[in-house]
Amino acid sequence: MDIILVPGFWLDASAWDAVTPPLVAAGHTVHPLTLPGLASVDDDRSGIALDDHVEAVVAAVDALDDGAEVVLVGHSGGGAVIHAVADRRPDRIARNVYVDALPLGHGGVINDELPVVDGEIPLPDWSVFDEPDLVDLDEDLRASFRAAAIPTPVRVGTDRITLGDERRYEIPTTVIACEAFEGFDSPSSMYRHFIGAGSPFTAELAALRDYEIVDLPTGHWPMFTRPVELGEAIAAAVSR
Secondary structure (H helix, E strand, O other): OEEEEEOOOOOOHHHHOOOHHHHHHOOOEEEEOOOOOOOOOOOOOOOOEHHHHHHHHHHHHHOOOOOOOEEEEEEOHHHHHHHHHHHHOOOOEEEEEEEOOOOOOOOOOOOOOOOOEOOEEOOOOHHHOOHHHHOOOOHHHHHHHHHHOOOEEHHHHHOOOOOOOHHHHHOOEEEEEOOOOOOOOOHHHHHHHHHHOOOHHHHHHHOOOOEEEEEOOOOOOHHHHOHHHHHHHHHHHHHO
16 A cells, blocks of 8 residues: 655654654555655745645655555644545545544635744744643653744645545545543544534534544654554554
8 A cells, every 4th residue: 555644734754754664564655745845944935835735745646556555644734635635636545544633624724823924834832732732742852843843834824725526525534533632531532522513623524424533642743752653553544
């Protein structure tokens, strides 16, 4: 199986380095991506839109053999990206895996509330995040993350996603749920609560024909806090 790994905000392909060994050991071919504008802090990000990130992943799918079974894995904002790719290439995708992320519905934005500095979105102060985001992200991990973080193009956060092919709802899907907020005994129970309540937060997920929600309790960046377990969870999802 060809597994394309799409990082979230501030991350490049190296974010997946500690996640890939269990996938390779399971016999899969991994393709961790660095999206446009995220290769270097010196990149010009001023003209990069959300659609540029989507098209970069579409190009990665198209570069694989026509008969290849392709799994898309998207972390955080990368979840919206892989959902848009599945909308454009529904016949090529065997499974979508959302890592502490959910599919974003037509017209939604990934995050238009993060602080913008000089026309881009740098990794903000930790105080911007909720406490569940930061579980297990100790001081050493925070320091290494911040040292490696690359600003995200502002339009990736603020552009509205465009979807139009309902065949995306037929793609088998796994959500790896990592954060449990107060009042919920597990990350998955929180998602199921919102689905049952008809929340717009989970509306696109609820519209899928075949989805599962599995727990990997930690903070928002399991590729740093529980990388081996994340790799194993992705491998298990692919095996289904």
